[in-house]
Amino acid sequence: SSADMAAVLRRAVLAPLGPRLRARPRAPLRSAASAPPLYDVVVSGGGMVGSAMAAALGHDIHFHGKKIALLEAGPRKEYDHMPDSYSNRVSSISPGSATLLSSFGAWDHVCSLRLKPFRRMQVWDACSEALIIFEKDDLDDMGYIVENDVIMSALTKQLDAVADRVEVFYRSRAVGYTWPLPSHSCDTSPWVQIELADGRRLQTKLLIGADGHNSVVRKEAEIKNIEHQYDQSAVVATLHLSEATDNNVAWQRFLPTGPIALLPLSDTASSLVWSTSHEHASELLAMDEESFVDSINSAFWSNVNHSDFIDTAGAMFRSAISFLKPSGTAVRQLPPSVAKVDPDSRAMFPLGMGHATEYVQHRVVLIGDAAHRVHPLAGQGVNLGFGDIACLAHHLSAAAFNGSDLGSLKHLLKFETERQRHNVSLIAATDVLKRLYSTRLTPLVLLRTWGLQVTNALPPVKVRI
Amino acid sequence: QLSLFRLTVKTPFRTSHSSVDSKEMKKFQLLAHKWWDEEGEYSALHSMNDIRVPFIRDTLLSMRSNYHMGNPLSGVKILDVGCGGGLLSEPLGRLGASVTGIDPLEDNIRTADQHKSFDPVLAKRIQYKSSSLEEIVEESMETFDVIVASEVVEHVADLEMFIRCCCQVLKPEGSLFITTINRTQLSYVLGIVVAEKIMGIVPEGTHEWEKFVPPKELEHLLESNGFSVKTVKGMLYNPLSGSWSWMDSTSLNYAVHAVKSGAQGQSGPTDAPSETDTEQHSATAGAAG
Numbered sequence: 001s002s003a004d005m006a007a008v009l010r011r012a013v014l015a016p017l018g019p020r021l022r023a024r025p026r027a028p029l030r031s032a033a034s035a036p037p038l039y040d041v042v043v044s045g046g047g048m049v050g051s052a053m054a055a056a057l058g059h060d061i062h063f064h065g066k067k068i069a070l071l072e073a074g075p076r077k078e079y080d081h082m083p084d085s086y087s088n089r090v091s092s093i094s095p096g097s098a099t100l101l102s103s104f105g106a107w108d109h110v111c112s113l114r115l116k117p118f119r120r121m122q123v124w125d126a127c128s129e130a131l132i133i134f135e136k137d138d139l140d141d142m143g144y145i146v147e148n149d150v151i152m153s154a155l156t157k158q159l160d161a162v163a164d165r166v167e168v169f170y171r172s173r174a175v176g177y178t179w180p181l182p183s184h185s186c187d188t189s190p191w192v193q194i195e196l197a198d199g200r201r202l203q204t205k206l207l208i209g210a211d212g213h214n215s216v217v218r219k220e221a222e223i224k225n226i227e228h229q230y231d232q233s234a235v236v237a238t239l240h241l242s243e244a245t246d247n248n249v250a251w252q253r254f255l256p257t258g259p260i261a262l263l264p265l266s267d268t269a270s271s272l273v274w275s276t277s278h279e280h281a282s283e284l285l286a287m288d289e290e291s292f293v294d295s296i297n298s299a300f301w302s303n304v305n306h307s308d309f310i311d312t313a314g315a316m317f318r319s320a321i322s323f324l325k326p327s328g329t330a331v332r333q334l335p336p337s338v339a340k341v342d343p344d345s346r347a348m349f350p351l352g353m354g355h356a357t358e359y360v361q362h363r364v365v366l367i368g369d370a371a372h373r374v375h376p377l378a379g380q381g382v383n384l385g386f387g388d389i390a391c392l393a394h395h396l397s398a399a400a401f402n403g404s405d406l407g408s409l410k411h412l413l414k415f416e417t418e419r420q421r422h423n424v425s426l427i428a429a430t431d432v433l434k435r436l437y438s439t440r441l442t443p444l445v446l447l448r449t450w451g452l453q454v455t456n457a458l459p460p461v462k463v464r465i
Numbered sequence: 466q467l468s469l470f471r472l473t474v475k476t477p478f479r480t481s482h483s484s485v486d487s488k489e490m491k492k493f494q495l496l497a498h499k500w501w502d503e504e505g506e507y508s509a510l511h512s513m514n515d516i517r518v519p520f521i522r523d524t525l526l527s528m529r530s531n532y533h534m535g536n537p538l539s540g541v542k543i544l545d546v547g548c549g550g551g552l553l554s555e556p557l558g559r560l561g562a563s564v565t566g567i568d569p570l571e572d573n574i575r576t577a578d579q580h581k582s583f584d585p586v587l588a589k590r591i592q593y594k595s596s597s598l599e600e601i602v603e604e605s606m607e608t609f610d611v612i613v614a615s616e617v618v619e620h621v622a623d624l625e626m627f628i629r630c631c632c633q634v635l636k637p638e639g640s641l642f643i644t645t646i647n648r649t650q651l652s653y654v655l656g657i658v659v660a661e662k663i664m665g666i667v668p669e670g671t672h673e674w675e676k677f678v679p680p681k682e683l684e685h686l687l688e689s690n691g692f693s694v695k696t697v698k699g700m701l702y703n704p705l706s707g708s709w710s711w712m713d714s715t716s717l718n719y720a721v722h723a724v725k726s727g728a729q730g731q732s733g734p735t736d737a738p739s740e741t742d743t744e745q746h747s748a749t750a751g752a753a754g
Contacts, residue, residue, distance in 0.1 A: 038584070038585065061534040061535065062534055062535060063535065064533060064534065064535025064536070065535040065536045065561070066535070182502075182503075189583060190583050191583065400559075401522075401534070401537075401560075402514070402515065402518050402519060402522075402556065403514075403518055403522075403555070403556025403557060403558070403559035403560040404514070404556060404559075405555075408503065409503070410503065410512075
């Protein structure tokens, strides 16, 4: 019958939405008495991404009448006074991220504290001479190295500026979430219920999970996560250079054990991010400061991993392509040498990759590491999160101006499609690069050597990266 | 709104609310589920909000000078005629307007009331009443800044009477927004045969093609009853994407914006008794919602 056919048609068209709408029903809560306070948006997780999300919405003109809450498990940190020494946790901020931060006034604060712009990135292989240089043709900055504390300080300031709209709950860990049925009946609340560790309850029309790669929101929403622990840890430290220099180049060398990167902090200081095996990482942390510095210099300067065969093959290839693309081979700069390491600045943390199969569900969105976790070799981690924020804030702002229900899947799915399209290829490429570079095997080294050279010679590919 | 003709036959009497009939509750719950399921029977109405809300909002904002982007329709009193389950009332309420939603079907009003009750802001800004337009004219003369009659006039028995009532409850220079369906061969094929019988975009039996209103006829009725027509725009529904868009042709669905003429009495045609006055039916007698 036509009704049956209509039903079949509708199901076929709407099938992809099916599982999203079927949230796990739990105990209904409809007490006329004291209903918990209702927020338009609750952001769970007060790190860089969660705080920036709350600040972006708080400053959005279409959110002026709305109530937003930010839940942070830790205490409020005061950032009035920046210590002279640099923090060992830094991020490479892309120009796009800087634009987002300036859209709600946070970038000005960052600039008034401290940051280091860089104009160039030199990436090369430990096993060959192959090298790729990223440089902007104009005199613009490629990116900025900023301490995470500096970013948090700027975000906290901008959150304070909209305290009438954004309520920040410090020392508040969410311990339970109750999901609404997508089309509710009389006695069940249509909102997401949140229970905090101290027993307080909140309700919200939209829950944004920005609670990191071990996201509780993601787990409670039963969103599948594809994850993989690399057998690598990253060692970070603050280093002092042998001599003052312009220091506006970011350096990364792919060793067989993993990439080592030197990110400029000032004319005399740089931040180290060295991804290597767990054992080697522990050794690096345990050794005395002099040996540590020697290891770093050796990693950047030593050619012990070269083989004649690879060198010759690489040189031949270079001369071959120079016929075709005269501009392809660039001048190799020499990385700075390190003189000393800041005491107590050495630390390590394990690395992994992760990608949530869905970013959204009815009344729930994941952003930042809760949605995707990458290897630091691409310097993308927090930039992906800021990209999520820019996209989500855009869609939520439009939804608010249309009088829409903020938790409706209709606009949340648009966010998911846009970001997955952007993120998946980058995450996959980063993962492939990580695996490709974790080997000494000649054929693969040759492959990546030539690949690196070709990439260096071809402007469009470099621009995309 | 798209109401179900089958249900109008069984419209219940108003009973005292102390006894809750479980059969009533079941029917009520079935209705509630249907109205607010964004992917259910009323999905086309839900997605119509994506064009009709911005249309109403932007038209009104272009006529206002001081408003705040956080609550752009604050201070505007809107009457949503044939509000159904409240699908259009709620977004207008969220934009800051004070909305009165009326619908002759009490079940619809109960659904709408129940749905808004969970949001304290909406609960305050929106009031629902089970009533026809005619029934509120007496107490609401020149009360509203805006009337919205979306997917209603194709269900109305006496369109001219309906328009006259709109004029009476609108303040001078107030706005009337109508969305409805044209009466063309195309709208018969697509609007009845395909939409109802084949694809089930609209529940079968919802519309009677004879009641569809051509834009020229609507414009004429408006202009001769105290209104000045400002905008007529065609609308198109894409069943594959489930979304609406504007189009130049008004051969299917279309939207109209009209403004009630100013304060110095445009009495003219409405004074003289016309053939429609002799009909006993109320303007909304035939409307199922």
